[in-house]
Amino acid sequence: MEWRDVIYQYDGSFDGLLCCVFESYTQKERPTAIYSDEEEWSLFETRVVRTDGEHARRVGRSLRKLSPDVLPLLRRAFLTCLPNKEVAIYRFVAKLYHEGAPFLTRLSDETYQPLLRAVHHLSAEVERLRGFVRFSDYGGLLGAEIEPKNRVLPLLRGHFCERCREETFFIYDRTHREALLYANGRSRIVPLDNFEAAPPSDEEVAYRRLWRRFYDTIAIRERENPRLRMTHMPKRYWAHMTELQSGEGALPPAQDESQAFPHRLPK
């Protein structure tokens, strides 16, 4: 029997995506697109795939049997900003079923390599944001805002919960409109449509000034190298980093103008 082309719509969860895999193999359908929102439509047949825990677990078991590394890789791939990541993941799984475990060593395969590259991009962004997140102290509550390309909060969770174990904090992801909340040893990631930071206290402003001053002072003028800095710290992160902003709590111009670098974002 021929496999039919079809479009799937699922609930946007990782388990939901595994259910799409299940559906495809039980119904002999090949999804050409997988969407999580309803607006998308086309001339092809669109089927809504219901998320069923048992189906997801069966797919998970079958993948684990091939290699214990596959599911963790797919979970990460699911968080990336790879365009059409659902279909990319589906195609990878289909090829893996077809070729078996040795497929996992074919790192330059055209279905596998884009996934690896996307995961690499995600991991690099997580690594950077562990350093670039800037908390503000709102009367004992720490709050930060980020605008990452990938959905990094699930991967930052472990790090920040360990580092700030005794604190209460939140990190708001403006790109994906969700927030990581942590209080009393428990953390949650919740959707959050908008967030407006409260004005900083005097103490907060003082710390921001101290930090900016330290940042400006620690650079060696004779070695100035804007391109190198941009390689390590791309400009898209600057908007949420205290030391690269002017405005509230900003320093007056340095007494010695020649010591200052023109690094602040234009207003």
Next chain:
Amino acid sequence: MELLDKLTILADAAKYDAACTSSGARRGHRAGMIGCTSSSVAGCCHTFSADGRCVTLLKVLLSNDCSYECKYCVNRRSSDTRRATFEPRELAELTIGFYRRNYIEGLFLSSAVLGSPDRTTERMIEALRILREEYRFNGYIHAKAIPGTSSELVTRLGLLADRLSVNIELPSEEALRSLAPNKTKRAILAPMKQIRDEVIESKEELVRHRSAPRFAPAGQATQLIVGASGESDRHILSLTESLYERYRLKRVFYSAYVPVVENTLLPALDTKPPLLREHRLYQADWLLRFYGFRADELLDESRPDFDPRLDPKCCWALRHPEFFPVEVNRADYETLLRVPGMGVVSARRVLVARRTGPLHADDLRKLGVVMKRAQYFLTCSGRLATPMRLSYAGVLGCLLAVERASLHVEQGEQLSLFA
């Protein structure tokens, strides 16, 4: 004096220290304490300053009020720079305030010599003790051991810090004698030896009792100034190698000398810091630590300095045509690592990927091999990766062009990746 001014003076005085890493210590959260160092093996960069160097730690001096007269140093006794000293409590509060806001991974504490090395170290110990015990700080601390400090004090310092370092600064005895008359080679090497032995001892002790005190769990590092005195690259690299082997150092840092003082013994004030040279030394340092190269393979008496136009691995490859071409589908890991354009990650990927079938030049590119360098040195199943066979001069010309483009800077303005 206001805290903001103190911070400015004492950070400014510490900025020439290249070391800024938080790697090597993995210590999870402890109840009632602030922070941890278990984030990852590689440490964590929190920002990059305008010179492109990573900022991981709050890098400051406890005081810049020095009684030594090292000629290359801004803080020397006779310099008319402004002086300041941190109160231990204000430094602790500042560290905690920065750490909670995720500005830093911890504290890097160094100091000018206040009277004597012992007196200075005692004050540093007091500051770190207050930070650890009263402010309950569990993050990373890198402390400088000052040459000439008594061994009891070095031990106490090591029990508070994660990493210790003793700066060699000038890479030869003659340079020390003429430029840093208050320091001697012996005074520098003694604490390094002591730190090495105590780190080993502490590791053995930890195997026996889990709660044994940890002495500098992230080991020790040092820094060499490049370009203040006349040593060759070969001298510096051999010194580096013996420091890794004999003193078990975790890292050797290089700092291109920035002229801050007018002195007939030193390069003139308008000399540009030798950034490209520093960059080549860091590349060679990587080759020693991760690529299985030895210092005498990279440089010898007939060739005591690196060719600044090419990276050290390319230079080595061009001098050893008998080693190449390397067959990607058969060569072992150590051989692959010697190919220019191939790194630790891409070599490992090659080993995995070739298990299911022979690799072609296109595959290598996808695996992350830098083919614009590697193509001249590889065959894939017997076929050369480059479409034409080139003479030595031809390969040299192509590599020079690649390198010029990657440095993307004109003469005088240079790039450093690893500082």
